[in-house]
Amino acid sequence: QVKLQxxxxxxxxxxxxxxxxxxxxxxxxTSKSYYWSWIRQAAGxxxxxxxxxxxxxxxxxxxxxxxxxxxxxxxxxxxxxLMLSSVTAADTAVYYCARDNGKYVGxxxxxxxxxxxxxxxxVTVSS
Amino acid sequence: DIVMTQSPLxxxxxxxxxxxxxxxxxxxxxxxxxxxxxxxxxxxxxxSPQLLIYLASNRASGVPDRFSGSGSGTDFTLKISSVEAEDxxxxxxxxxxxxxxxxxxxxxxxxx
Numbered sequence: 001q002v003k004l005q006x007x008x009x010x011x012x013x014x015x016x017x018x019x020x021x022x023x024x025x026x027x028x029x030t031s032k033s034y035y036w037s038w039i040r041q042a043a044g045x046x047x048x049x050x051x052x053x054x055x056x057x058x059x060x061x062x063x064x065x066x067x068x069x070x071x072x073x074x075x076x077x078x079x080x081x082l083m084l085s086s087v088t089a090a091d092t093a094v095y096y097c098a099r100d101n102g103k104y105v106g107x108x109x110x111x112x113x114x115x116x117x118x119x120x121x122x123v124t125v126s127s
Numbered sequence: 128d129i130v131m132t133q134s135p136l137x138x139x140x141x142x143x144x145x146x147x148x149x150x151x152x153x154x155x156x157x158x159x160x161x162x163x164x165x166x167x168x169x170x171x172x173x174x175s176p177q178l179l180i181y182l183a184s185n186r187a188s189g190v191p192d193r194f195s196g197s198g199s200g201t202d203f204t205l206k207i208s209s210v211e212a213e214d215x216x217x218x219x220x221x222x223x224x225x226x227x228x229x230x231x232x233x234x235x236x237x238x239x
Contacts, residue, residue, distance in 0.1 A: 007225075037228075039176075043205055045231050046230055046231075046232055047168075047170075047219055047221075047230040047233075048230070049170070049175065049221075049227050049228035049230070051226075051227075052226075057183060060227075061226075062226075062227040063227065064130075065229070067204075083159075090158040094178070096175055107159075108158075108159065108160050109158070109179065111164060111182065111187075112181055112182075113166050113178040113180075113181030113182075113187055113223075114166070114168075114176075114178055114189070114203065115178045115181075117175040117176055117177065118175065119175055122173050
């Protein structure tokens, strides 16, 4: 059974960098069949896709977050991470990591949904 | 960015009755392989979202067959053939054709 678990500080000060880690169990983060995603949800609001990272380090992120987003993969720990810089109160949310199940075969991207999600971690930005 | 619009935003349903949620995208979600890159997710109260449907009409593993997805291009529908109490929550569609992935506003299904 594949499980994802978010970890990191629950409180971050304004202007600082939010750093979260997602630990993957039951699947290898080096698999060429998966991307690894981050999604967030402010209280009482909908879902916002932050971005995703591939084992190669290739990142796609939401332009709405401008250049504040960085992601990485640690294959030795089977983890991937999110860094969001210059945070403000607007970044207060529940952050989810998820497995994005899909792969390129030739020039086609075969996709099977974001099929495994972590339980989420609440991050508050406040001084 | 692609805009995703769901309707209705609130859906009260009597147990045993069918339910239907619509999702429209501002541009076609058809990929070059002919599939529409549209997912449906359910977020039950206090839980993480869970995948119900991918590629518009494919049920994810473990999803009951009372859930079905249809549509292509820009118009999509999620149907529940007979609503059960455990189906309460917020349903989201999401376009997976291009980055950034965009979710619909969500449809809150409640039991009458």
